[in-house]
């Protein structure tokens with residue numbers, strides 16, 4: 001059981017760290033699809049005035065500026081503070097999950113790389129969701145490095161004492177989910193993008209590390225969410241049968257359901273079958 005004072009400190013730190021990362025993700029989401037280098041200094045898109053350091057504080061600056069550029073008064077989208085807050089919420093959720101949901105014999109050294117792996121996954125989840133919604137793409141520059149980053153951190157966790165079987169499961173999970181999406185893409189090329197297949201491998205690794213329950217629930221939840229949303233759009237005539245709805249955000253949302261609740265759902269479901 002974690003000391004409550006330590007838990008509060010960890011959760012607050014995770015939230016503040018999430019705000020900073022969210023601020024960086026705003027830059028990634030805006031610049032990467034447009035091909036603007038990430039290192040260039042930030043400027044107002046309307047008047048080209050450089051953004052001063054004090055105007056770069058997550059959420060606070062937006063509130064202090066009342067959502068307007070200090071130079072020309074052009075409005076700054078509420079999306080910026082919203083992304084910062086969403087990333088902070090995601091980081092707090094991962095920290096909470098690590099503190100209370102992951103069954104570990106005490107807080108061992110091997111937990112640290114695992115938590116970093118899921119924080120990293122949370123960060124790229126936010127970026128990929130927004131970019132896929134904006135331009136219907138899942139950039140290789142974000143998806144492909146996730147393979148070595150996740151596998152590297154999980155390997156480090158094993159070196160520090162985590163079960164090597166979990167690493168094997170992570171690799172197997174990545175292969176299984178990648179192959180599953182590859183088959184879907186070959187069967188119906190219009191339904192899946194190549195980016196979805198590559199993302200599936202990443203999510204499979206993250207889910208596989210936690211077990212087969214997480215993998216199955218995470219994969220199934222994506223289709224359930226995507227299907228329900230698609231039917232709702234059709235029913236309300238907001239979309240025709242041919243409207244391209246990006247699937248990446250549903251894969252990501254489903255994966256997080258698998259990560260946070262996969263084991264519980266799998267236990268409940270098998271209990272349902274074997275009790276009845």
Ligand SMILES: [Zn+2]
Pocket residue numbers: 044045046047048049069070071072073074
């Ligand atoms: Zn301006």
